[in-house]
Amino acid sequence: MTLTVEPSTPVRRHASLADRARAFLPKIVLAPSFALILFFVYGFILWTLYLSFTNSRILPIYELVGFDSYVRLWSQPNWHMAIKNLAIFGSLYIFFCIALGLLLAILLDQRIRGEGVLRPIFLYPMALSFIVTGTAWKWFLNPGLGLERAMHQLGWTSFKFDWLISTDMAIYTVVIAGVWQASGFVMAMFLAGLRGIDGEIIKAAQIDGASTFSIYRRIIIPLLRPAFLSAVIVLSHMAIKSYDLVIALTGGGPGNATELPSTFMYSYTFTRSQMAVGSASAVMMLMGVAAIMIPYLYSELREREK
Amino acid sequence: MSAASPTVSPASARIARFVIYGLLILLAIVYLLPFFVMLITSLKPLAEIRSGNMLALPQNPSLDAWGKAWGSACIGVTCAGIKGYFWNSIQLVVPAVTISTILGALNGYVLTKWRFPGHKLVFGLMLFACFIPFQAVLIPMARVLGMLGLSNSTAGLVLVHVVYGLGFTTLFFRNYYEAFPDELIRAAQMDGAGFFQIFWRILLPSSGPIIVVTVIYQFTNIWNDFLFGVSFASGERAPMTVALNNLVSSSTGVKEYNVDMAAAVYAALPTLFVYVVAGRYFVRGLMAGAVKG
Amino acid sequence: QDNSVEVLHWWTAGGEAAALNVLKENLEAQGITWNDMPVAGGAGGNAMTALRARVTAGDSPTAVQMLGFDIRDWAELGVVGNLNDLAEEEGWEAVIPAALQDFSRYDGQWIAAPVNVHSTNWLWINGDAFQAYGGGEPQSLDELYAMLDAFEEQGITPLAHGGQAWQDTTMWENVVLAVGGIDFYRDAIIDANADALSSDTMREVFDHMTRLAGYFDPNFSGRDWNLASAMVIEGDAGAQQMGDWAKGEFLRADLTPGEDFMCMRFPGTQGNVLFNSDQFVMFEVGEGARDAQLAMASAVMDPAFQVAFNTVKGSVPARTDIDDTEFDACGKQGMAELAEAAANDTLAGSLAHGHAQPAAVQEAFFDVVTQHLNGQISTDEALERLPQAIAAAQ
Amino acid sequence: MAFLELRDLHKSIGGLDILKGIDITLEKGGFLVLVGPSGCGKSTLLNTVAGLTPVTSGEIVIDGEIVNDLHPSKRDIAMVFQSYALYPNMTVEGNIAFALEMRGVPRPEREAAVAKAARTLQIEHLLKRRPSQLSGGQRQRVAMGRALVRDPLVFLFDEPLSNLDAKLRVEMRAEIKRLHRDTGATIVYVTHDQIEAMTMATKIAVLKDGVLQQVGTPDEIYRVPANLFVADFMGSPAMNLLRGTVSADRSAIELDGSEPVRLALPPTVSREKLAGGQNVILGIRPEAITDESLRDPAAGVVTTLELPVDLVEPTGSDTYVVAPLAGTEITARMRAQSGVAPGRSFGFVFNLDKAVVFEPETTQRID
């Protein structure tokens, strides 16, 4: 309903050139990063894909030979072992890192005196290069050198902890060391998330009669969802690329009991001079990751659209 | 914000506190065990290490290994310890962390507050980029760096770390800014603030915790990176880890575990320093009072 | 004119690095700058990775430390230099054992200067334990078992072993040589003859491996070789099978060869030498840098350097024309045996150290040997797997 | 000419139509108050005017220019957000000065402007605090302060005084009026406060479910509401709405209910527009039903009814009395301490001069 109907013909004020440039600004800001990633990641993925169809050995050869390297790859017992181990290692590693990281973050968030001292203690394993820490772990876990021996000397002679040297259990020692190393960082991620939560909401939940446990379960942890996404991505990445960890701790052994795709990939690409097989394994890894991550990312990104 | 309100009944509150502190201290001790092994090893002479009880306290502790690791251990043909390699790593890590963090923050900002059609796809692609196996990029990267004339240079290494850190920094910031109230962006627009002003004046000051997380992540990863370092900056420009590895991993030479351990702790010091300093920015209630409802 | 050399190597720490310094000083005396590019780890694996990056970037180092078949692989790519003139001038052909020349030359062209020769078929024995055993040096596997049994009775670990793939395979190749002799070694390992690989002799080898493993302590997995040596030094273990570099550990612990510890050829392999040789491969560099490169190659072959380096390193010189006075008892023995083996054609490349097969095949051997030793596969499976894995890797 | 003009504005969010064709014009220096039930789209409308959310269709004209494509920062509009949207990292001072800073106003000027606004808003002692250290009302005042320091083409206020105490609200109202008068600014103002709407507006727009119900001066809206919705919505307590039938001679309205009650036909409706026996709804405001002592001497058409009192609600200044009539309840406004008590019967004076009549089907007013 217009009260004053006037024959006015206003000009349409179009956004000026500068304005329109400004409208593009966000995209311009994003563009370099995106371009870098397109080139250096997706470009290289394509390159790797190409390589996997060649017969490259010590250095790339660009002559296509078909699926040969995939056939070789899947005929390697090491590769099967690596996949199996990644499934065990990856799931346990991600689970325990998140569980422990979350626990630590929650404990540290209870207005703890000395938070400033404790936080670096949980973080420090990240800082130490596994090239050396691996040695310390190796001793610590070795029944003849470390914990088991110390316990025996203390009189607890039935104590037994020999996972490191057992082909069946060695992979779990890798999990232990990996969790030790990364859970502090997961804690930091969750702590950042926790610090961003509005205190009023928690007060409201207290009024609603929620126990501290319920508050975490129903309010805080759901609000940490983005932090979970970050954690899962970072941990998956670390699980997949864990190289130092295995090399320093078990060297992939006993036998090939702790072979992981990362060690496999590295050794075939570089030390074994079978670059094509290494590339094929990289491609398989990416496909595996895609198969798991894409549905997750899809649901996660769709879920949080407002 | 913590759920532990200061007002709980004294008795149960004290028990709860006791449990919390007990748990934290216990976990701290467990976390410190490997460090303890490293520390006592670094204080033992080699003969004592050879004798085999790795968890025993040193019988006659000495700081010799620390002195040697710092100033006189051979790394390659130069026997001046690891002290010279800090600068290499610093030169690398500071720009790489700074650039990747800033870009990540800007990307996160654009992807949450300046959405455009297809923003999810872009984000998804950047996320998926986190999973590229680094082994697979070495050779093409070397080629590209060679073409850019950045082979075997710090600048080249910075580029590499920025590129492969972008996915993570973007991820961190995007997920953090996701919860940042859009109203504030709107208010700032009404106030006449431009794209960068909003970012710089409104978002960034409220991003303390996530900046810390990102810096911790990037600093640690770049400082500890070996693969890229050894491939793209060995020799004089070698970063700390490459030097440390050279000290530690000689294959058929005599191993000096005490020196190795001391060197490893030295090498970790800058990172630890970052952890301690960064911790100050884990502040609470940054967004309190911003919006109603 | 570029008066510098860039040297990629993995002699990064301790005595090795100190030994290399001799070379550096030698060159610096000639006014040549040494740009050090040390990359340790993975028995040169990391160094090869770095090398790939450098070569791909079109920025090859001047000289690269390399082992065995890696040299051939790189030579094949046509990125290496030519030392023919220098070699001829200095008469390398005459002083370097032919088996080494197989690697130093590609298609007849000199591409590398060998620095040393390590030998892998050694056995190291604790002096006290050996005294207590009272027998002579074991000359066969059976005698070895007798000695190990005696050690067991002494209440010590009879055989100290580090359970890493390359250590497992080092022991295995010793056993192959001990059981089958040099011809079988060449047939099975160097020629990778499938029949030999699944032959009864090979079965015997694996059986011996199983038997030897019985003398290990339970915690051998993943142990570094030097910790195994430490067990022998400390008297916790009786013996260790390891290459000649182990001597460094014994010497560092102030033990005297022949008294506090014994060095001897692995029983059954006397008269044969399994070697590996570190060589500096010269890469193609610009004309300007060639003089420095040649100067370096010449310095590597300099007898004084060969002596200085190898006394520290525990290995023996790559030149057979060098006086052994500077060397200790074990060193003298090694030099003599090397010359002898070279003359008798009982010198063969070590599989575990990249002188018998290219990396891919070598690692395929590793896989089977280590899995067998760790009980992941049975002897039957190992015999079945071995030719398959090798064929797949070729 | 109209200064601010909305033409057939549509806006949908996620498939829901929030604004369904809004047409409003406002002259330069006009003061438009937007009212409507919670969730009807008032804030959304302000957001579209500010350019914070794109319109689905329609045009927004400011000062003769279609600004649909213009970035918010280019529209020269100041806005007070319903949710405040204070910058948590800045002090109160920083919050208020931010817009000036962005416009490059030099520091001394900025400080003067902030000081002035702070004085007006009585938050001078809070300038160094952060939003988190303020009470609800203080935060709201800071949100106001951010707009007040500016000198834009258009001010948009989204319930800017809702969390202030009555006294302060009166003062702030006066302040906004002064701002309006002194700067001649064009203002769009959302409020749920009748008094605010009635006293400040030059024009009121009533919105319901995204549809514009009536635009008019406050007096028009209050006196002659366009339809039942507006009648019911404006005024507190609400207008009494009584169902009835036009008497055969069209001189009165016979109210529905068990007992026959006749009310004279209000002068606001012309007899010609009615038919005898037609169903109508009669609307009469509480203050037009009084006791005898409050009867308006100037009133023309008056009917007095004796009704039993159901409920008495004293508000301090007045007493509202509720009584049953025509199958519903009517509210009348009496003097405070009027002595009316529930249960007893009482004489209610209906001033029909101020009554209006609606068509029940279309809900439109008949005039």
Add this chain to the structure above:
Amino acid sequence: MAFLELRDLHKSIGGLDILKGIDITLEKGGFLVLVGPSGCGKSTLLNTVAGLTPVTSGEIVIDGEIVNDLHPSKRDIAMVFQSYALYPNMTVEGNIAFALEMRGVPRPEREAAVAKAARTLQIEHLLKRRPSQLSGGQRQRVAMGRALVRDPLVFLFDEPLSNLDAKLRVEMRAEIKRLHRDTGATIVYVTHDQIEAMTMATKIAVLKDGVLQQVGTPDEIYRVPANLFVADFMGSPAMNLLRGTVSADRSAIELDGSEPVRLALPPTVSREKLAGGQNVILGIRPEAITDESLRDPAAGVVTTLELPVDLVEPTGSDTYVVAPLAGTEITARMRAQSGVAPGRSFGFVFNLDKAVVFEPETTQRID
């Protein structure tokens, strides 16, 4: 016995004293309305009662127990937050049901309770939305809903209706009253709305700068404010406060100002308490100053003054008229369309029965 009792409650935040010794008792089933200027400490008070912030000193007693050390979740209190504090990760439904869920109420019951509350609050169509998809008023109603579904010992409402439209607010008010009546719940309620305060409270507490000014029934607070602050604060428009001197015979008050004006002594003050020539402040509410037609026939002490009209402010239901008197301005409430026009002179009828007298120094009322 008192059900809720605050004893000498002190609270300081960061060195600032926010509450300075609050003593209030409230009987079971009582309805206490807290009023006071923005920032006076009302929300802080509610927070201490809820246990969300620890008190600095003093005691909080609920149902005979000192609850100072009791965790909020153990106090059985429902609260509506001024800032809503909705759970952003839950739907409206989840938000409302959360408290019941925490108490282990089975799902069917929960759903019924949510449905009932949603109906009451008129948000049934929003149950599946998230808070971020709601308008301001809708969010506020969800915040209400969270409290309404519960059956606690004490309800705390912090300006629960401030963002609702008038109509809805009236309905919600009725709803809260019904809740109060039906459940006999004890309620503490913060509001800036006079009507709300006056009509709902069994007791009103007036706070200023953390100090309690007066606690009393609505009628007491309105009629006989304890001091100038309360007098000025309650009522809108505010009470007119006129400086004057008690006449020598103590029968009248002579107002300050250039012209001598006498007003009869109000019956609310006893002559004995006054001395001739004493300075006083006379307080009289706008609705006690009317035109002749509105004069209260029951009024005892009345003075009529002829004053020039300065300003006329129509609000729809009434017209406020401002005129100069005794060096200040007075506001009188006239009938809507009363025909009073600025500039002209007019007869103002002062009903002094309802006037009160204050001591200017202490600002306390004299009775």
